[in-house]
Amino acid sequence: MTDRSDHTRATWRQSLQGWLWVAPALLFLVVFVYGPALTNIRFSLFSFSAMSLDWDFVGFDNYLRLWNDPKFTTALTNNAIYAVISVACQVGVALTLAAVLEARVFPDLSANLFRTALFLPSILPVVVVGLVWQLLMTPTTGLIDQLLWETGLSSWSKAWLGEPDTAIFAVIFVSQWQWTGYIMALFMVAIRAVPRDLYEAMEIDGASGIQQFWHITVPGVRETILIVTIITILGSLKVFDIVWVMTAGGPNHSSEVLGTLMYRAAFRDDMIGYSSTIATVIFFIALTIGLMQIKLQKDR
Amino acid sequence: MTARSLTALAVANRILLWAVFLTLAVICVYPMIWLFLNAFKTTNDMFAATWGLPKVWHWENFSTAWNYGISRYLLNSLIVTTATVLIELTLATMAAYALVVLNFRAKAAIYTLILGGAILPPEVSLIPLFRVMAETGLYNTYFALILPNVAFGLPFTTFLIRAYMTGIPGELREAALMDGAGEARIFREVYLPLCRPILASAGLISAMRVWNEFIFALTFVESETVKTVTIGVMSFAVALRADWGVLMAGLALSILPILATFLIMQRQFVGGLTSGAVK
Numbered sequence: 001m002t003d004r005s006d007h008t009r010a011t012w013r014q015s016l017q018g019w020l021w022v023a024p025a026l027l028f029l030v031v032f033v034y035g036p037a038l039t040n041i042r043f044s045l046f047s048f049s050a051m052s053l054d055w056d057f058v059g060f061d062n063y064l065r066l067w068n069d070p071k072f073t074t075a076l077t078n079n080a081i082y083a084v085i086s087v088a089c090q091v092g093v094a095l096t097l098a099a100v101l102e103a104r105v106f107p108d109l110s111a112n113l114f115r116t117a118l119f120l121p122s123i124l125p126v127v128v129v130g131l132v133w134q135l136l137m138t139p140t141t142g143l144i145d146q147l148l149w150e151t152g153l154s155s156w157s158k159a160w161l162g163e164p165d166t167a168i169f170a171v172i173f174v175s176q177w178q179w180t181g182y183i184m185a186l187f188m189v190a191i192r193a194v195p196r197d198l199y200e201a202m203e204i205d206g207a208s209g210i211q212q213f214w215h216i217t218v219p220g221v222r223e224t225i226l227i228v229t230i231i232t233i234l235g236s237l238k239v240f241d242i243v244w245v246m247t248a249g250g251p252n253h254s255s256e257v258l259g260t261l262m263y264r265a266a267f268r269d270d271m272i273g274y275s276s277t278i279a280t281v282i283f284f285i286a287l288t289i290g291l292m293q294i295k296l297q298k299d300r
Numbered sequence: 301m302t303a304r305s306l307t308a309l310a311v312a313n314r315i316l317l318w319a320v321f322l323t324l325a326v327i328c329v330y331p332m333i334w335l336f337l338n339a340f341k342t343t344n345d346m347f348a349a350t351w352g353l354p355k356v357w358h359w360e361n362f363s364t365a366w367n368y369g370i371s372r373y374l375l376n377s378l379i380v381t382t383a384t385v386l387i388e389l390t391l392a393t394m395a396a397y398a399l400v401v402l403n404f405r406a407k408a409a410i411y412t413l414i415l416g417g418a419i420l421p422p423e424v425s426l427i428p429l430f431r432v433m434a435e436t437g438l439y440n441t442y443f444a445l446i447l448p449n450v451a452f453g454l455p456f457t458t459f460l461i462r463a464y465m466t467g468i469p470g471e472l473r474e475a476a477l478m479d480g481a482g483e484a485r486i487f488r489e490v491y492l493p494l495c496r497p498i499l500a501s502a503g504l505i506s507a508m509r510v511w512n513e514f515i516f517a518l519t520f521v522e523s524e525t526v527k528t529v530t531i532g533v534m535s536f537a538v539a540l541r542a543d544w545g546v547l548m549a550g551l552a553l554s555i556l557p558i559l560a561t562f563l564i565m566q567r568q569f570v571g572g573l574t575s576g577a578v579k
Contacts, residue, residue, distance in 0.1 A: 010403045010404045012405075018405075021397060034417070034420075035428070036425035124512075127531075133331070177328070234421070244518075259421075263515075279426065283420065290419035
């Protein structure tokens with residue numbers, strides 16, 4: 001907190017004024033975020049459908065059932081794979097690309113064009129991105145298959161989204177395609193805030209670009225790396241739209257993630273209590289990650 | 301880099317970097333070019349050669365797609381996005397103002413409560429929200445999208461605006477207080493004008509998020525008259541499985557507004573969307 005007034009305890013009258021200013025925002029959060037999230041936890045202890053009037057209290061039965069559901073294991077694994085690849089790509093690769101663009105390797109105009117080109121996918125709606133890549137990945141008629149045929153690599157041709165081994169990876173790939181450039185642009189902003197003379201001093205000492213990257217850039221943007229990592233992990237946990245559009249969790253539930261599992265349970269299979277259980281799991285994982293972030297930031 | 305450091309290795313490095321970035325740029329941009337070119341083709345042309353220019357430019361694909369309902373979806377998205385951004389910015393700016401300049405009890409706890417919302421994904425509130433929407437009659441109205449979108453956007457928007465406001469010298473407010481101005485007037489006449497840059501950035505970030513929002517739109521509305529463009533193109537894609545040309549024209553139309561704005565104002569876009577990268 002930056003203001004000095006924190007030191008004196010506010011009177012009730014002052015407090016009332018402050019509360020009135022924050023009340024609308026707080027009300028929205030309580031009514032549409034926190035309230036429903038808590039209600040959801042209560043729902044997870046019942047077994048009921050959307051239309052049913054009688055709710056059976058089942059305690060932790062839904063959790064037990066979820067634990068033994070092989071689709072849940074698949075979903076958790078897929079979310080984890082999603083997170084690992086996304087962190088590698090959106091933190092590792094994006095930071096490297098940002099460092100190269102900020103190191104003035106390219107003339108300003110081309111550096112700018114590269115940034116714009118790589119940033120472009122992030123402004124597009126996930127649905128459109130999913131649908132376009134679905135068309136690109138269609139066997140025989142899609143661009144990727146035709147490209148493989150043209151280059152004599154037809155033996156690699158595959159129904160990328162139609163086979164259980166590759167479906168989730170194809171979706172994850174598209175997600176990296178969409179977001180790496182955006183995170184790169186974030187890192188470029190962060191790198192620009194690192195004092196230039198640090199680089200110049202190291203360059204005089206004859207340090208290579210790679211040494212400068214490890215000794216100046218990485219420590220200089222540590223805070224951003226931490227935040228981006230957390231955001232990326234949270235994003236991989238809540239991922240829903242791109243999977244729903246491209247595979248809907250298929251084929252044969254191989255590309256299921258927690259989000260699609262939850263959505264299908266609630267709005268396709270009408271198992272509201274069970275679906276709330278999945279949402280509660282998401283809630284607690286998100287909470288854990290959030291608390292970890294707070295702790296990590298306090299530690300410095 | 302100076303000329304003397306351009307050894308053979310450095311040259312090789314540089315060529316490699318050019319190759320890498322050129323490849324990445326093509327991979328990022330080409331799918332969109334492909335989309336726009338194929339939007340002019342018939343399905344048969346596409347099967348014959350998915351790249352290359354169309355032999356005959358089938359402009360009618362676009363009018364077919366437009367009449368299929370894209371225009372209505374775009375209008376709905378515009379309404380939902382505009383309303384959400386206006387409400388969200390108003391509430392976030394008020395909250396940020398109080399958090400920065402006013403003194404009141406439980407301030408730190410309230411700020412944590414507002415920020416904490418950013419951790420929770422929409423999935424955790426979706427089912428109870430759905431029931432609330434159904435019971436209150438909000439289901440299948442614009443409000444069913446606007447209200448939760450505001451709530452889930454508030455944490456980050458408040459964070460951005462608050463961070464910016466802490467940079468405004470408190471003396472400005474104190475001087476205005478001396479002149480007998482109330483908080484509401486200081487807010488309107490001193491803080492709002494000074495916050496214009498961050499309001500533009502936060503508004504852009506919020507608009508992009510709402511325009512692309514998916515799970516609420518999938519769950520809380522169902523009629524063609526309320527559907528936003530993200531869900532609209534989904535139903536569009538299902539209906540037009542067999543007619544790729546028209547489907548792609550529809551997809552192209554759905555992203556045209558955003559793409560055009562981005563290309564015209566790319567500097568402001570990138571700048572605005574990445575604000576908040578460093579505190």
